[in-house]
Amino acid sequence: MNEPDHYRILGVSPEAPRGDIQAAYRRRLRETHPDRGGDQNAFHRVQTAWETLSHPGLRREYDLLRFGRRAAKRYGRAAARPAHRKVRGWTVQPAPPTAPPDTGPGALVTVPWHARLQRRRATTKPSLWTELLALAALCTLWLASGLAFCALALTGTAPLPIRALAIPLALAGAIAVLTQAARTRRTVEHRTPPLPKTRLALAVLIGAAAVWAAGPGSWLGWTLALYAISSAALTWPVRRVRRAGALRRSVGSALREFNAFGPAGTRPKADRPTGRLLREVLTNLPAARLFVSLPATGSVRIPHAIVCGDRLALLCAPVGRDTGDADADNLAAAVETIAAELPDAHVHGWILWPTLPEAGPTARDGDVEDVAVDTAAADIGLWLAAGGSYYDLPVLQALRLRLSTVPSQRSDSRAPAVRA
Secondary structure (H helix, E strand, C coil): CCCCCHHHHHCCCCCCCHHHHHHHHHHHHHHHCHHHCCCHHHHHHHHHHHHHHHCHHHHHHHHHHHHCHHHHHHHCCHHHCCCCCEECCCCCCCCCCCCCCCCCCCCCCCCCHHHHCCCCCCCEECCHHHHHHHHHHHHHHHHHHHHHHHHHHCCCCCCHHHHHHHHHHHHHHHHHHHHHHHHHHHCCCCCCCCCCHHHHHHHHHHHHHHHHHHCCCCHHHHHHHHHHHHHHHCHHHHHHHHHHHHHHHHHHHHHHHCCEECCCCCCCCECHHHHHHHHHHHHHCCCCEEEEEEECCCCCEEEEEEEEECEEEEEECCCCCCCCECCCCCHHHHHHHHHHHCCCCEEEEEEEECCCCCCCCCCCCCCEEEEECCCHHHHHHHHHHCCCCCEEHHHHHHHHHHHCCCCCCCCCCCCCCECC
């Protein structure tokens, strides 16, 4: 979790009621106020902590992200779903079926872009079952090699030092593996766990020395080599399983219920042409999800971003409608920034013009294109569909973490968000 410890900033316990948190907030506010000689950064951290912990929904999501199962037991199973940074009021429904046009023989019929898509079952990436199978296979190899080494070492043909040190060596390896696996529970994986190359190289050297000492024709050295290498690599699939499980818990339930994600308190909004574009793309791409007000840089946000598989389409108008919205001048920089932070994703920008000149769109720097909003659904939809009809959970989680940095935007407006 990339948010600071708000409870430590205010000096209260995570189980403290709202009254104690409010009293601690006022005390810390007086201590850190710049007019009284306090630090300005500490003053802003205190305000951010109060904004999060004073709101029941934001506090519940913060506790669930930071404390995990302990917070889920406190709030209950139904409250464990992180539903507070998702926009609830914009679920795309399929368009009603229309009768085919009455055409005679030889007439040309326009085929819509979504009719050329190859429908595939949506899957998740990374797959939790695949990670569990890999972990089970490596655990089986580790356990079998350890037992085989002990059985061969305790036979009468093995030298006396090997027979004396076999069980201590096996126990030391098991304790080291279990200790490393227990340490993984204290960390939250926001990126794909890297392969432990140094540890594996050291295990390979130990295995080569064991094979050389016991002789290439002896099973004793080979079983010890397999045990050392599997022991060094066992924590890697454990971390991958924990990451895949955390992604499914934090994103999986949201994907089944919502089409749009945004900062807390916001509602998706767009003009009529953009609303039609979003509805058409999201309706015909079941794996596509919409992100609104996605922060790109410190002062620029993307009004609409659609993710499908490992592809992310950033959409904006030529001139930003609100202060801070991306436009034709800074969209290329926003695409470059997000692409640098999401190396596994393909990021592309689209500038939605009401109409394009007859000479065609102008050349743009970077992965940015000019399109007419009325005809852009085919270009954007086909580009997103080429990436695959699946949920790339690491990309979705990274985008949701970007939304968590946006302050809460509470609004009492009851107007429909998108009119198409």
